[in-house]
Amino acid sequence: MKKIINLKVNGDIYELAIEPWRTLLEVLRENLGFTGTKKSCGLGTCGACTVIINGSPVLACLTLAFEVEGIDILTIEGISQKGSLHPIQESFIKHGAIQCGHCTPGMIMSAKGLLDKNPHPNKDEIKKALAGNFCRCTGYKKIVEAVEAVSEGK
Amino acid sequence: MTIKPDKYSVVGKRLPRVDAAIKSTGEAKFSEDIILPGMLFAKVLRSPHAHAKILNIDTSRAEKLPGVKAILLNKDTEEIYAAPDETVLATDKVRFVGDEVAAVAAVDEDTAIEALGLIKVDYEPLPAVFDMEEALKKESPKVHEFYDDNIPDNINVSFGNVEEGFARSEYIREDRFVINPTHSCFSEHHMCVAYFDSSGKLTVWTPIQSSHFIQKNMAYNFKLPENKVRIKIQNVGGAFCGRGSDRTYHYIAALLSKKTGRPVKLRFTSDEEFLVYRGGGKYIMDFKTGVKKDGSIQAVYGNFTIDSGAYLATQFIVLRFLALNLQMLYKVNNAKCEGKLVYTNNPPYFFHHGAGMVAMRFAFGSQLDQIAQDLGIDPVEMNLKNAVTKGYTTPSKIHYASCGLSDCIKKTAKQSNWKKKYGKLPKLRGIGIGCGMIRSGGKGMFLYDTSAAFLKIQEDGTVHLFTGLPDMGQGSYTAMAQIAAETLGIRLEDIIVIAGDTEVTPLDIGAISQRGTFTTGNAVKAAALDARGQIAKLAAGKLETKPSNLIFRDGKISVKNNPEKAMNFSDAISEALNSTEGRYVMGRGFYNPPITAADPKTLEGNSSLAYSFGAQIAEVEVDPETGFVKLLKMTAAHDVGFAINPMAVEGQMEGQIFSGMGQTLYEECLMENGQVLNPSLLDYRTPRPLEIPEIESIIVESNDPYGPYGAKEVGQGPIQCTSQAIANAVSNAIGVRIKEVPITPERVLAALRSKDRDSCKP
Ligand code: FES
Numbered sequence A: 001m002k003k004i005i006n007l008k009v010n011g012d013i014y015e016l017a018i019e020p021w022r023t024l025l026e027v028l029r030e031n032l033g034f035t036g037t038k039k040s041c042g043l044g045t046c047g048a049c050t051v052i053i054n055g056s057p058v059l060a061c062l063t064l065a066f067e068v069e070g071i072d073i074l075t076i077e078g079i080s081q082k083g084s085l086h087p088i089q090e091s092f093i094k095h096g097a098i099q100c101g102h103c104t105p106g107m108i109m110s111a112k113g114l115l116d117k118n119p120h121p122n123k124d125e126i127k128k129a130l131a132g133n134f135c136r137c138t139g140y141k142k143i144v145e146a147v148e149a150v151s152e153g154k
Numbered sequence B: 001m002t003i004k005p006d007k008y009s010v011v012g013k014r015l016p017r018v019d020a021a022i023k024s025t026g027e028a029k030f031s032e033d034i035i036l037p038g039m040l041f042a043k044v045l046r047s048p049h050a051h052a053k054i055l056n057i058d059t060s061r062a063e064k065l066p067g068v069k070a071i072l073l074n075k076d077t078e079e080i081y082a083a084p085d086e087t088v089l090a091t092d093k094v095r096f097v098g099d100e101v102a103a104v105a106a107v108d109e110d111t112a113i114e115a116l117g118l119i120k121v122d123y124e125p126l127p128a129v130f131d132m133e134e135a136l137k138k139e140s141p142k143v144h145e146f147y148d149d150n151i152p153d154n155i156n157v158s159f160g161n162v163e164e165g166f167a168r169s170e171y172i173r174e175d176r177f178v179i180n181p182t183h184s185c186f187s188e189h190h191m192c193v194a195y196f197d198s199s200g201k202l203t204v205w206t207p208i209q210s211s212h213f214i215q216k217n218m219a220y221n222f223k224l225p226e227n228k229v230r231i232k233i234q235n236v237g238g239a240f241c242g243r244g245s246d247r248t249y250h251y252i253a254a255l256l257s258k259k260t261g262r263p264v265k266l267r268f269t270s271d272e273e274f275l276v277y278r279g280g281g282k283y284i285m286d287f288k289t290g291v292k293k294d295g296s297i298q299a300v301y302g303n304f305t306i307d308s309g310a311y312l313a314t315q316f317i318v319l320r321f322l323a324l325n326l327q328m329l330y331k332v333n334n335a336k337c338e339g340k341l342v343y344t345n346n347p348p349y350f351f352h353h354g355a356g357m358v359a360m361r362f363a364f365g366s367q368l369d370q371i372a373q374d375l376g377i378d379p380v381e382m383n384l385k386n387a388v389t390k391g392y393t394t395p396s397k398i399h400y401a402s403c404g405l406s407d408c409i410k411k412t413a414k415q416s417n418w419k420k421k422y423g424k425l426p427k428l429r430g431i432g433i434g435c436g437m438i439r440s441g442g443k444g445m446f447l448y449d450t451s452a453a454f455l456k457i458q459e460d461g462t463v464h465l466f467t468g469l470p471d472m473g474q475g476s477y478t479a480m481a482q483i484a485a486e487t488l489g490i491r492l493e494d495i496i497v498i499a500g501d502t503e504v505t506p507l508d509i510g511a512i513s514q515r516g517t518f519t520t521g522n523a524v525k526a527a528a529l530d531a532r533g534q535i536a537k538l539a540a541g542k543l544e545t546k547p548s549n550l551i552f553r554d555g556k557i558s559v560k561n562n563p564e565k566a567m568n569f570s571d572a573i574s575e576a577l578n579s580t581e582g583r584y585v586m587g588r589g590f591y592n593p594p595i596t597a598a599d600p601k602t603l604e605g606n607s608s609l610a611y612s613f614g615a616q617i618a619e620v621e622v623d624p625e626t627g628f629v630k631l632l633k634m635t636a637a638h639d640v641g642f643a644i645n646p647m648a649v650e651g652q653m654e655g656q657i658f659s660g661m662g663q664t665l666y667e668e669c670l671m672e673n674g675q676v677l678n679p680s681l682l683d684y685r686t687p688r689p690l691e692i693p694e695i696e697s698i699i700v701e702s703n704d705p706y707g708p709y710g711a712k713e714v715g716q717g718p719i720q721c722t723s724q725a726i727a728n729a730v731s732n733a734i735g736v737r738i739k740e741v742p743i744t745p746e747r748v749l750a751a752l753r754s755k756d757r758d759s760c761k762p
């Protein structure tokens, strides 16, 4: 049985009819076309689906869309604005922190969640903040360097 | 990091990837992001039994469920075989837990899942076999009826004369090594969207390493002309050798689309990824090596027993690679390999990180290290003494036109401070070396190893480059664009790469066997040279010189030794077009290494033109209370011939060291009665950021005479060294050799206990 929901994604309100058991990840990708948020495990183990809700990184695959009705949801599509990339994105590109790129949007959202609260984290804080994000390609070294560089304004 | 002289302006530079921006924003499309109008969702009903007869399948209730559009059973699969021993859906028997029995296409995933629950299958369970040694017994249940035993394949190959080699040896060691099953853990799961449109054309969107083979195979199986099968490889979320070509799921989706006339998406869940996983299987490796007192290897004998799981998949290729590799890294004149694949009721296995060679390198490298210890030889010296060199030809006639192995060993030893550390580290700290090698493409499975490329140049001098080589994260789009830009003397940003779409891009065997940079790189270079030749002819008249006198660089075409005489690249293109002749420049080229495949029986022959080499030195610390091994530092050197993009090469090295560390210390698919007991990233432990070791990457450039700008692979080369280096460091730290990977805390504690017991003996 579908119900009407109002979702606030990247500052815009979307009204749509969905089943109450749909996850935020499904609704973002399938109903709204925000496929920048990637789907991998669907179980909360990989962080590919990370979005920012109320300022904190959240796993969209473990969140029901109805739980976040009316709350500010920020997806990867919302962080680069007016055609210019977010400094974290720039830094990932510059430092070679992207390989296959499937984990990248989630990784960047986790990094943003950290840097918004703690603009100058140390290496360990960065590693902890990214511990929930699985990357099989890079070995994380360049990802941590990229986040560090943002915090140091490099 | 070596600073390169400015011989080149685009290759050899640490440039950001051409696809990085759209990957950073999530705009880059993966197959999973393909959403088509009217698209149906498929789900597969899988066997809960490891081995059972199918007595009856009743789909009547599922058919009645609203939203179900098609149900597929074996009888609907047009007798398609996904592999010689594997039908698309089970016929009358299932052979592993997860074997595909039926499939449903429905309007959404929930409906498809509900429908699976309504299909009733009557099974008659059969005795199953999971252990390879059990499976080899005469009385054991047979997994496939068409074999009298559970051995679908075996080999017995010799190079030189091992008996003589062992007779000449002054020290001989025999060990058994066990390598447990691991999983690829791609970030993007196996999936595809298949669509038979009204013209009868089949389009498949799927993450895969080769569009060529799947196109060929699907055309053959569906009796379609090849141009009516379009394979579109989007961005690929990691591959690591594990996404070669067509699998059963591609046919399931395509058949369901054929039945319904609608696009069908089929995607594996996390559970399915592990259940039907086809990761690296279990290997039992018996090694016997004979050396002289000075450590020079006289003979090697390897006897390999490899779990193939329920189907053959790719393991028969692995067996041959392993045999050859006995004599490819070290100067081994006498080598013999016996090996067999064993059918069991475990999930089928597949290539995984260098096709079984990591397992073999762990075993061989561990044994050599132990021999060095036994004889009191420094392991670095032992490796150097036996290392193959440039110009060397192995007994199987493999020839090294370039080889930086000794350089890699020396550089890692120096950078890691080996001399100061080996034998001098505090208790429970250890250091160990591992060496490896791998080929850059080559022949074997097929007579050809062809890549083709073409490019078209816009009026303003910007370029579209077309290649069939997919980018799974290794950075091939960027490497190919760099090669084209360098050859044409334009900027990297002037090139757009269009790749992996069989309707648009030319033939390419794909990103398999580490062939991309070398083989497709050569094709791209040939295409760019073809275009450059055309442009040179046009520009030579204007600049009043011979075409061969022109230099293409930094967007300019100039006369050799007379840089004042020059014109813009874009002007040359535009003037050619804006003339009565209206010339348009397109370049094309292909590359097929001028070699022949090895003899399938004797395995003799130089089946590849280029080989790359590496060495790594690991430093570890072992916690005696918990048994946990921490990799503190890895110093790694890799001979890539020439680094087209040093930043990407480092990225490959770091990623592989990290994965290799996972395979060596953490990762194991725990199996019980054919079931994977840890089928999620929560239970299957992979390393995460908190476990990043210090990594020092050293790029060695041996300048391969055949490689584009001297380049060779950095595909699955670096990981060949990692396991052995870590295992050897652990042995160095605790004084006991652990011969089974992963080296988990339990195995370390058991080893420490056995050492205590031994030292208590009178
Ligand atoms: S997809 Fe959400 S955590 Fe993996």
Ligand code: FES
Residues within 6 Å of the ligand: A097, A098, A099, A100, A101, A102, A103, A104, A134, A135, A136, A137, A138, B187, B237, B238, B473
């Ligand atoms: S870049 Fe491929 S998983 Fe992270």
